[in-house]
Amino acid sequence: xxxxxxxxxxxxxxxxxxxxxFINAHTARDFESVIQELMERKQHNxxxxxxxxxxxxxxxxxxxxxxxxxxxxxxxxxxxCSMNETVFNIFEVLGFTHxxxxxxxxxxxxxxxxxxxx
Amino acid sequence: xxxxxxxxTRVEETVEIHLPGMTKHLHAIRxxxxxxxxxxxxxKKDSETAALAVEEALTNVIEHSYHGQEGQKxxxxxxxxxxxxxxxxxxxxxxxxxxxxxxxxxxxHFYEQKKRxxxxxxxxxxxxxEVTYKSSPDQNECCMIKYLKK
Numbered sequence: 332x333x334x335x336x337x338x339x340x341x342x343x344x345x346x347x348x349x350x351x352x353f354i355n356a357h358t359a360r361d362f363e364s365v366i367q368e369l370m371e372r373k374q375h376n377x378x379x380x381x382x383x384x385x386x387x388x389x390x391x392x393x394x395x396x397x398x399x400x401x402x403x404x405x406x407x408x409x410x411x412c413s414m415n416e417t418v419f420n421i422f423e424v425l426g427f428t429h430x431x432x433x434x435x436x437x438x439x440x441x442x443x444x445x446x447x448x449x
Numbered sequence: 450x451x452x453x454x455x456x457x458t459r460v461e462e463t464v465e466i467h468l469p470g471m472t473k474h475l476h477a478i479r480x481x482x483x484x485x486x487x488x489x490x491x492x493k494k495d496s497e498t499a500a501l502a503v504e505e506a507l508t509n510v511i512e513h514s515y516h517g518q519e520g521q522k523x524x525x526x527x528x529x530x531x532x533x534x535x536x537x538x539x540x541x542x543x544x545x546x547x548x549x550x551x552x553x554x555x556x557x558h559f560y561e562q563k564k565r566x567x568x569x570x571x572x573x574x575x576x577x578x579e580v581t582y583k584s585s586p587d588q589n590e591c592c593m594i595k596y597l598k599k
Contacts, residue, residue: 334473334476353476355476355479355504356472356475356504356508356511356512357473357475357476386479386497386501388501388504389505389569389571389572390508392568416493416494417497420494420498421498421572424575424576425568425572
């Protein structure tokens with residue numbers, strides 16, 4: 332099994348990024364490339380579905396931090412869903428839970444974008 | 450048969466790993482750290498955060514002490530004694546200077562400055578009870594300690 336596989340799906344105005352594995356210094360570049368590519372395609376409404384994300388280290392969190400301002404300037408956002416306890420803990424430890432919207436399910440995360448005015 | 454209570458002695462256990470500084474090994478060390486912490490009685494949440502701190506410290510050594518040059522020597526020593534879990538990371542690269550991250554405790558400052566590079570140090574400080582750095586002519590060391598909460 333590879334350390335990280337990233338599936339991307341487009342659902343209307345929202346792109347769902349689904350990392351399978353872990354995001355650390357060894358794999359973060361792949362994760363960054365996926366987000367970068369979405370931004371280049373003007374896909375600024377992004378949900379990261381963490382259901383199969385074992386853990387995320389600073390390299391991955393730094394990637395999100397690096398992109399978030401540009402994405403929000405384009406009226407988009409990066410929202411998370413379906414975090415396991417390990418991933419949620421690290422968001423909590425760093426205070427990221429106040430900076431990013433986190434949802435229980437992918438459906439709720441997608442709906443949060445759809446409920447916003449276009 | 451004697452019914453005298455057996456005096457409990459503090460036994461220190463040490464696990465030492467030598468490895469080349471390569472990011473592909475980070476996950477394995479993380480798994481080992483988490484397993485050792487759990488064997489001491491740490492809750493899963495605490496063993497996972499300790500493991501993440503160790504992974505961040507190793508990443509810093511590879512990226513900053515060895516400037517991304519993979520394959521340099523690193524030594525990780527896990528010491529388990531009573532309620533004290535010590536992880537020492539020894540290397541011959543540049544010493545990490547975390548003094549520039551002194552303001553990291555102030556998160557708002559951190560985000561304003563977008564100190565993306567200091568995120569690993571912030572994780573280490575928040576996940577461990579003590580983080581110190583030592584230098585000697587032969588090698589540099591990052592020492593992290595986490596105490597088992599009763």
